[in-house]
Amino acid sequence: MSVTALHQVSPAPQGARLSIDKIGKVFTGPSGGSVKAIDGVTLNVEPGEFLAIVGPSGCGKSTLLQVIAGLMSPSSGAVRLGAQDVTGEPAHMVYLFQQYGKSLLPWMSVAENVMFSFRHRIVMTRSAARARCDEYLAMVGLLDFADHYPWQLSGGMQQRVAIARALAAEPKVLLMDEPFSSVDALTRLDLHALILDLWTAKRFTAVLVTHDVDEAIFLADRVAVLTHRPASISEVIDTNLPRPRLSIETRESPNFLALRHRLLAHLLARPGGAAHDAR
Amino acid sequence: MTQLVADNETQGLSGPKRSVSIGVRVRNSRASGVLLVVLILCAWELSARTGFVQSTNWPPFSTVMATLVVDVTDGELLPLILSTLWRLARGYGIGFAIGIPLGFAIALLRPVRLVVRPTIELLRPIPIPAIIPPLIFLLGLGDSLKLSSIAFATLFPVVLNTIAGVMAVEPIYDQVAKTFGVSRWTALRRVVFPAALPFVLAGLRTALGLAVVVTVVAEMIVGQDGVGYYLVSMQFAMRAADMYAAIVLLTLIAYLLNRAFILAEGRIIRWTRLREASGDAS
Numbered sequence: 001m002s003v004t005a006l007h008q009v010s011p012a013p014q015g016a017r018l019s020i021d022k023i024g025k026v027f028t029g030p031s032g033g034s035v036k037a038i039d040g041v042t043l044n045v046e047p048g049e050f051l052a053i054v055g056p057s058g059c060g061k062s063t064l065l066q067v068i069a070g071l072m073s074p075s076s077g078a079v080r081l082g083a084q085d086v087t088g089e090p091a092h093m094v095y096l097f098q099q100y101g102k103s104l105l106p107w108m109s110v111a112e113n114v115m116f117s118f119r120h121r122i123v124m125t126r127s128a129a130r131a132r133c134d135e136y137l138a139m140v141g142l143l144d145f146a147d148h149y150p151w152q153l154s155g156g157m158q159q160r161v162a163i164a165r166a167l168a169a170e171p172k173v174l175l176m177d178e179p180f181s182s183v184d185a186l187t188r189l190d191l192h193a194l195i196l197d198l199w200t201a202k203r204f205t206a207v208l209v210t211h212d213v214d215e216a217i218f219l220a221d222r223v224a225v226l227t228h229r230p231a232s233i234s235e236v237i238d239t240n241l242p243r244p245r246l247s248i249e250t251r252e253s254p255n256f257l258a259l260r261h262r263l264l265a266h267l268l269a270r271p272g273g274a275a276h277d278a279r
Numbered sequence: 280m281t282q283l284v285a286d287n288e289t290q291g292l293s294g295p296k297r298s299v300s301i302g303v304r305v306r307n308s309r310a311s312g313v314l315l316v317v318l319i320l321c322a323w324e325l326s327a328r329t330g331f332v333q334s335t336n337w338p339p340f341s342t343v344m345a346t347l348v349v350d351v352t353d354g355e356l357l358p359l360i361l362s363t364l365w366r367l368a369r370g371y372g373i374g375f376a377i378g379i380p381l382g383f384a385i386a387l388l389r390p391v392r393l394v395v396r397p398t399i400e401l402l403r404p405i406p407i408p409a410i411i412p413p414l415i416f417l418l419g420l421g422d423s424l425k426l427s428s429i430a431f432a433t434l435f436p437v438v439l440n441t442i443a444g445v446m447a448v449e450p451i452y453d454q455v456a457k458t459f460g461v462s463r464w465t466a467l468r469r470v471v472f473p474a475a476l477p478f479v480l481a482g483l484r485t486a487l488g489l490a491v492v493v494t495v496v497a498e499m500i501v502g503q504d505g506v507g508y509y510l511v512s513m514q515f516a517m518r519a520a521d522m523y524a525a526i527v528l529l530t531l532i533a534y535l536l537n538r539a540f541i542l543a544e545g546r547i548i549r550w551t552r553l554r555e556a557s558g559d560a561s
Contacts (some may be wrong), residue, residue, distance in 0.1 A: 071454050095458040102451050107473045108552045116469065117459045151554050171457055 016082025018045040024076035037228035052216035055226030094171035100159040104150035111146040117169040136164040156187035336519040347524035363505040370429020382441025425497040432493040440482025444475030
């Protein structure tokens with residue numbers, strides 16, 4: 001699944017700045033008690049930037065991302081894309097789910113799943129839709145599987161279908177919720193390279209939520225570190241690693257290892273942090 | 280597609296040994312099942328022929344079948360069968376045309392749920408044939424009475440299964456529809472409906488069985504035509520062989536309808552069957 005050809009075309013970053021402005025989220029339990037999940041998170045993501053958000057399991061990362069995506073409304077603060085407030089219908093933003101197996105619709109073929117992401121918003125002929133679908137399936141190396149059902153594919157292939165589907169919507173912002181956490185280690189490295197190739201080719205803004213420090217550093221321009229629940233930003237680090245990033249070499253570079261050391265030390269130093277991260 | 284399923288590890292690795300043992304088992308179970316049916320029919324035949332059961336109202340099975348062939352071929356039964364099927368189709372059609380949208384409305388709209396649900400829970404346990412006598416007062420003896428009863432019988436399994444199906448739709452599907460900015464109507468049509476469809480079809484299948492029963496019962500109670508009416512008439516006329524022929528006929532009709540439904544169901548939601556066969560658990 002070589003997508004190196006994509007490197008040659010690298011259009012200018014599209015879209016507008018994503019501003020996350022003092023987002024707070026409080027959940028009210030059934031018994032009336034309330035839990036504060038997010039506490040005043042402010043972040044700006046530039047057009048075409050790749051931002052990673054890391055934090056321990058259960059710190060509210062996914063909640064934060066769902067709020068950014070407009071899938072959940074914040075208790076306080078606002079999310080803006082350019083000058084536009086993001087509320088409810090998340091225009092130009094697409095959410096890539098962690099559970100690829102469940103997020104693909106099992107009664108639709110791979111191609112139908114991919115076309116589902118744009119066919120209902122854009123008036124186009126069947127053949128134009130199919131061409132666009134095939135373009136994205138080809139990018140993830142699954143053109144030959146267009147007429148299969150998603151559950152006939154392996155986990156890694158299913159996640160690639162989910163990626164193709166998300167990008168076929170041609171979003172300005174791709175929001176990724178631990179999308180690589182439930183595939184095996186080698187497939188994960190494969191998908192990292194793939195997502196970077198696609199990001200380079202399409203220049204969307206990428207926000208990745210993960211608990212995997214290596215993944216965050218390898219992919220992102222900046223890494224935002226979240227505190228324990230309620231989540232707030234404790235630090236934002238520029239990775240400053242050269243691109244294109246290379247699966248093996250980048251991960252062995254002194255700068256990478258130094259960043260890794262720093263982030264892990266930071267995450268593990270917190271009270272109770274080790275116990276959560278050791279999972 | 281079938282090929283791919285067969286290539287799946289769980290089946291592909293099993294080799295010839297396992298497929299033989301499955302084959303033998305299937306053949307055995309089929310054979311033993313058919314054998315029991317044949318034995319029962321033989322017992323029927325013998326009990327009548329040997330005089331073990333002495334009654335003019337207990338004709339041998341072979342006589343019943345001969346009568347059935349004569350009754351069908353001389354054209355006496357055919358219009359009755361058609362009128363029964365036509366009645367069933369209309370009553371069933373009305374039932375599910377109301378039941379499916381009602382089920383969706385109850386599952387998706389909280390106000391509808393709050394208003395309608397208690398009524399449904401109260402009406403549900405009523406044995407359907409019990410509503411026929413009061414309905415005679417309201418609707419008279421015509422076809423509208425029968426159609427209402429059949430529709431009523433169809434309604435409940437369809438509504439309840441549709442509700443269960445919509446409630447069981449994975450919440451993540453909603454989010455998928457939402458993240459791609461799909462309209463509510465499109466999400467309903469392209470996501471909620473297909474996701475709930477296996478439940479809806481299970482309800483329709485249950486309803487079909489009930490609808491057949493109620494059609495025949497309605498025809499028996501207030502008939503001018505139909506196989507149920509014929510059945511009762513033959514009993515009054517002491518024509519036992521014709522009566523049993525009608526019963527055999529009804530059995531055949533019900534059986535064939537159910538088989539046809541299962542066949543159609545298998546085609547409509549082919550993906551569920553293939554997915555199970557592929558070993559995908561989620």
